[in-house]
Amino acid sequence: MSATEPATALELDRLERRYGERVALRNVSLSLPAGSTLAVLGANGAGKTTLLRVLAGLLRPNGGTTRVLGHELPREAPSLRGHVGLLGHDLLLYQDLSASENLRFHARLHGVEPARGEELLARMGLRERANEPLRSLSRGMRQRVAVCRCVLHDPELLLLDEPLANLDPAAAEAVAPLIGPGAARIAGGEPRTRVLVSHDPAPAVAQADLVLGLRAGRAVIAAPPDALDDDEIAELYR
């Protein structure tokens, strides 16, 4: 990672991703400054999860230019590792291990102090149950552990797919400083760049600096929220 932070966190120019003959994403272009929030909206199957995985460096783009945190994908994908925090449908946690063991494992993978995992668990109010297998925790608790895992390595970019799923209001409040608007890095204190996927457009748009609307893989909306009206957004889901 270069010494200076790139000013633009995401630079996409006609990004394309295919699965064989099926096109999952086509002609997606946007530019997102560092520290801002991007809301990705669209119906099921529109390509939101695919986009997230491309930005994480997990899926290789098939066309167009993609730059994440200054790294060009797919060529520089290895340098992107460790700078992105992904929170998706898969919690990326082992159900048979405890929350502590899971976080310690991820800490070691990322070369981070294992103690930080314990700290995060304490902030989430999960310290008492940190040593039980994840299987025995409720879905909301597991989601909170996943949030800890996501920010454990202090990433510059957060990719969040329905981060507040299964969380009651108290829990949602607890995770806000870590992944909500205004979430800041431990290392430099600068705000994290966030890409937020949500099925419920209203709260996502409220936090967003830029809104991307996908329909069948194509970007039909790419504008700041004040430039949009409710009809346009509703169209996405028709």
Added chain:
Amino acid sequence: MHGKALRPGLKPLALATVLTLGGAYVLAFFYAPNDADQGFVQKIFYLHVPLAICALGGFIAGGVMAIGYLRTGEQRWDLRSYVAIHLSLIFAVATLITGSIWARASWGHWWVWQEPTLVSFLIIFLLYACYQPMRFAIEDPERQARYAAVFAVVAGAFVPLNFLAVRLANPLVHPRLLGSTGSLPPSMELTFVIAMVGMALLWVTLWKYEITAKQTSMQLRALKRRLAERAEMTLPAPAPRRSSAPRPTPAARPAEPVEL
């Protein structure tokens, strides 16, 4: 596209194959002498050994092409690798069958464990028989190609090791094996060489033919898909209101040239 480069070569290639192979077997029947111990039956050698060598060469070529695919990501290498392996598998089965017939005719048994080539081929056949089932059990096309390529590389590396192992296990070498062409009389040697060349030509011809056929059908599908996509894009908006107005006829849609 790539297919065009292959097609002109196909006719002369096929002709060369037929001539060489035909010539080889004419020689085998009329020119090469009968073997002192095994008699007429030994002539299967001119079929069995070239088949074996082409199959092995094909498997290894398939592995090399797979490396090409892994490094370039170009789909045509995957196609070449797939066809090479697929074809060599057929040649391998033919090797086993001709080998078995030869064994039965020469030594009275349909199978002899002491024949290292035959045994190695059985193992290799069992391995490569997994290639297609494994490949088609993966749904994502890109992942399928990649995994198939990895398999082809691993299996290709396995072929020589396997031969070595089986050969070591069998100190008794059966006469008239792959390495024994040096001790053949010149008439047999000539026939064998021509048969070998002919079989190699056959392999290459079939390989090119199958690749061309597959590429053509892929191009066809791609064209159909693009036509369908264009049709989607120029259709009127979804959920049309029911009315007595006539539906737009095909002529009403603007004619668009199909891009290749």
Added chain:
Amino acid sequence: MSAVGALLRKDLRLELRTRESVPAMTLFSLSAFVVFHFGLQRSSLDGDLAAGVLWVTLLLAALLGVGRLFVTEREEGGFDAIRLAPVDPSAMLVAKALTLLSFLAIVQLVAVPGFGILLLGPSLLPALPGLLAVLALADVGIAVIGTLASALAVQTRARELIVALMGLPLLVPVVLAAARATAPLFSAGGASPPPLRWLGLLGLYDLVFALVAYAVFDYLLDD
């Protein structure tokens, strides 16, 4: 390499917690010995036959464990976690191979003495040093091939089948060499050392496939 350590510890801890593979593999081995007793109608084996029965059993037991090696990763997102971390993807290959190796070692710790008690005619003790050498070399080969086959099969629909269909032919040279190397150790007239050529073949096999596996593994994790 600390990533390999982290992955290995995680896998061993998971196995300790869930006990999915090792007990099954061990019990299978012992059951197989019983089956062989009845199938062959012998109470005591020596030489070639003993070596063959032992190695076929160990191989099939290994294949039981191989199928499960990557299943948790696939189901619980382990592949993603590795790929998101600043870790060389081959670390996963090394870690899984070491995991499988550990499983094999633990299973054989029980199965080999079990074989000595149940089926082996001559005494096991004088054969041990040579046997350990053969086990070590063969286990590495099984671990490397097993890891490769498992990684290839985990994305397919008929996972356990593909692993067996693919693994068995690939492991024939290992069984071949291991059995030939072990036979003199079990000879009725007294244990004699394993012939070097078979140890050499095992070593060559291990080396070749370790290199091939290391070269191709990255492509299995890519997307």
